[in-house]
Amino acid sequence: xxxxxxxADGSPLRQLDxxxxxxxxxxxxxxxxxxxxxxxxxRYEGAKWIVERTxxxxxxxxxxxxxxxxxxxxxxxxxSADTNxxxxxxxxxxxxxxxxxxxxxxxxxxxxxxxxxxxAVAMMNAYNSWLLDNFLDEGNHRLKANLLVSHHxxxxxxxxxxxxxxxxxxxxxxxxxxxxxxxxxxxxYDPIYQAASDHDLPVFFxxxxxxxxxxxxxxxxxxxxxxxxxxxIHPFSQMWNLSSLIFQGAPERFPDLDFVFQESGVGWIPYLxxxxxxxxxxxxxxxxxxxQMPSDxxxxxxxxxxxxxxxxxxxxxxxxxxxxxxxxxxxxxxxDLPHSDFxxxxxxxNRIRSHFDRETVExxxxxxxxxxxxx
Amino acid sequence: MPSKHKVATTEELSDxxxxxxxxxxxxxxxxxxxxxxHAISNYCVHQAGPLCEGKLTGDMYIDDNGWDWNYDDDEKxxxxxxxxxxxxxxxxxxxxxSKYRVPTYGVEVEDGDIFVIR
Ligand code: FES
Numbered sequence: 001x002x003x004x005x006x007x008a009d010g011s012p013l014r015q016l017d018x019x020x021x022x023x024x025x026x027x028x029x030x031x032x033x034x035x036x037x038x039x040x041x042x043r044y045e046g047a048k049w050i051v052e053r054t055x056x057x058x059x060x061x062x063x064x065x066x067x068x069x070x071x072x073x074x075x076x077x078x079x080s081a082d083t084n085x086x087x088x089x090x091x092x093x094x095x096x097x098x099x100x101x102x103x104x105x106x107x108x109x110x111x112x113x114x115x116x117x118x119x120a121v122a123m124m125n126a127y128n129s130w131l132l133d134n135f136l137d138e139g140n141h142r143l144k145a146n147l148l149v150s151h152h153x154x155x156x157x158x159x160x161x162x163x164x165x166x167x168x169x170x171x172x173x174x175x176x177x178x179x180x181x182x183x184x185x186x187x188x189y190d191p192i193y194q195a196a197s198d199h200d201l202p203v204f205f206x207x208x209x210x211x212x213x214x215x216x217x218x219x220x221x222x223x224x225x226x227x228x229x230x231x232x233i234h235p236f237s238q239m240w241n242l243s244s245l246i247f248q249g250a251p252e253r254f255p256d257l258d259f260v261f262q263e264s265g266v267g268w269i270p271y272l273x274x275x276x277x278x279x280x281x282x283x284x285x286x287x288x289x290x291x292q293m294p295s296d297x298x299x300x301x302x303x304x305x306x307x308x309x310x311x312x313x314x315x316x317x318x319x320x321x322x323x324x325x326x327x328x329x330x331x332x333x334x335x336d337l338p339h340s341d342f343x344x345x346x347x348x349x350n351r352i353r354s355h356f357d358r359e360t361v362e363x364x365x366x367x368x369x370x371x372x373x374x375x
Numbered sequence: 376m377p378s379k380h381k382v383a384t385t386e387e388l389s390d391x392x393x394x395x396x397x398x399x400x401x402x403x404x405x406x407x408x409x410x411x412x413h414a415i416s417n418y419c420v421h422q423a424g425p426l427c428e429g430k431l432t433g434d435m436y437i438d439d440n441g442w443d444w445n446y447d448d449d450e451k452x453x454x455x456x457x458x459x460x461x462x463x464x465x466x467x468x469x470x471x472x473s474k475y476r477v478p479t480y481g482v483e484v485e486d487g488d489i490f491v492i493r
Contacts, residue, residue: 253441281421281471282459288435288444293472 012352013361016097020362023369024093024181024347025305026206026262026334027143029135030083031108033057035088035317044122051119057307061123063113064210067220067229071340081339086138089243090185092337093142096344099366100375101335102204103145104174104262109208115276117152124150128164136169144373146174146204151184158195165199172202172260178237179211185244185333193254202258202303207237234264239272242302246276248287251297256341258372261301263336265310266319269326274300299327303372305334305342306364319348320355328360332369365369379483379490388412388489395427396482398493405489406431406464409452414480414491415463426459426477432461434470440469442459460465 012020025223033051040048051061058100083106093101105111108127114120127148130190135143147164149157164170177184179311184205198202212220223229238261245251245259276294282289304326312319317348323331336342345365353361369375377458382396388407395417402417404427433448452461452470461470462477469475481492490493 023444152382281469284459284461284470285435288437290471 009356012217013349013358016346018348019349019365020225021100021366021370022098022333023366023375024101024337025332025369026099026307027089027093027103028083028106028336028339029089029103029131030106030271030338031127031130031326032084033107034059035084035121035134036130036306039130040122041124041125043304044118044125047088047116047122053124054188056112058107061114061116061119062107062110062374063115063197064107064110064200065220066210066226067223068226069228073340082168084134086135086143088141089135095153096335096337098335098345099142100369101143102171103131103143103371104204104206105148105176108148109178110210111148111150111176111204113211114150114152116123117150117215119154120150120152124148125160128160132164132167132170136167143217144169144171144375146170147201148173148174148176151175151180151189151213152191153308154191161192161195161201165201170201171268171375172196172204174204174206175293176208176211177205177241178207178209178233181243184241185246185248185250187248189250190253193257195259197254200256200374202260204260204262205238205241205261207234207264209233213371232234235268238264239268240245242272242298243276244329245302246294246297247287247290251301252291253261253290255301258301260305260332260372262305263307264304264332265308266304266322266331267310267329269298269304299330302328302366303332305332306348307334307336307348308341309343309351316351317355319351323352324355328356328364331364332372377481379492381488381490382414383489385484385487385489388465391431392404393427393431396491398491401493402427402436403493404453404464405482405491408464410437411465412482412483412484412489413451415462415464415467416478416480418477419455419457419460419462420475420477421455421458421460424455426455429454429455429456431464434461437459 037052054060212233273295280294333348380398382405384395393404393406403414404417405414417427431450432452432454433450436445438445453464454461467477467479483490
């Protein structure tokens with residue numbers, strides 16, 4: 001990476017349309033339970049029998065709740081299913097001149113709250129089949145996808161990765177990461193990481209404040225507003241997960257595997273990196289698993305998606321500085337569309353275009369993602 | 376031109392013990408470990424703590440099976456008493472990150488006297 005605007009042709013990027021490629025590394029869709037029911041495999045007919053008879057599956061199969069309704073204010077956002085078709089999703093990319101979208105689930109970010117393990121596995125399987133059938137086969141190859149996996153049954157998740165990893169336009173594995181206990185560094189998830197590593201697919205971790213009624217990092221009690229809940233759940237979840245991943249040695253066990261942390265912005269990264277390095281240097285006797293500094297593992301194997309950037313108007317340089325501290329080679333633009341806290345590409349681009357050289361800006365806006373998932 | 380500074384006699388320095396001497400305004404510790412002498416600055420490069428006033432310790436390492444924690448009791452690492460950073464007294468390197476290094480010095484023994492070369 002390089003700072004300032006010294007570039008091959010001597011000029012920084014000025015306009016978004018000068019970029020060769022923009023990749024959205026967190027492009028949500030909005031699947032419904034009704035969408036998925038026809039795709040529940042015959043193997044899971046018992047689970048299907050229950051799900052199709054459940055009057056309120058979002059609360060009695062999943063436990064999808066909020067502190068207060070999240071989107072009374074917004075056109076975009078909410079959980080209504082208007083982005084469950086490929087045309088809608090492509091329109092969204094077009095609206096913001098995004099070339100590729102790495103598709104992540106909507107409802108199934110809440111998969112960790114499914115109490116019943118058999119049903120969790122059935123819904124994972126159904127989501128993936130539905131996704132491939134409806135989005136990837138139809139997506140003009142502008143839509144790429146992460147396979148959903150369930151933390152409940154890592155062995156079944158590994159089978160699911162083996163089943164679909166070689167399908168065209170499958171580029172990663174999505175492990176919804178709020179409400180996952182034990183957190184993601186625990187070796188019980190090794191079958192997932194092994195399968196992902198075998199197929200050369202990065203693992204994406206995406207939090208969700210919907211999942212906090214369940215477990216740490218916060219039970220929701222006393223978070224009286226959606227805001228209080230949402231502001232901290234994403235970074236807290238990811239801090240817990242990243243710390244667990246590093247200190248329990250997952251990057252050591254899977255040196256060829258890349259991990260991606262989504263939807264917590266960038267400000268928390270240097271903070272946590274500093275803390276982790278500090279502890280590593282101090283607590284020798286309990287961290288023999290690690291062979292290098294936590295920040296070195298992060299630079300080698302961990303990526304972060306940018307949304308939500310937060311309100312960085314007051315001094316626009318601060319965001320670029322935060323990215324510089326976090327390590328710009330591992331930062332990738334994401335929109336989070338269609339959710340109401342989405343970031344258009346311009347929001348990030350305008351903050352970084354004059355701070356970094358042209359190549360670094362191009363990498364953050366799309367090329368790092370292209371490399372990571374082999375587009 | 377380096378010069379020799381007597382810091383102790385071999386009799387005074389038993390295995391695993393140390394002496395901290397002031398040499399030309401700088402505190403330098405000499406450790407005796409398994410019959411060898413190692414001189415290292417009493418100055419932690421982290422936050423300037425009195426490095427050599429801490430404990431000597433071995434090192435925890437992970438077994439080849441990837442699971443068990445083992446303790447290597449070759450106690451040649453000095454633990455800074457301030458924040459616990461560990462340095463190998465034989466070469467001055469931080470055990471976790473060789474970027475952090477404390478100055479070390481040559482030692483000579485003559486007729487039962489121990490000298491630091493500085
Ligand atoms: S001053 Fe030595 S560890 Fe901090």
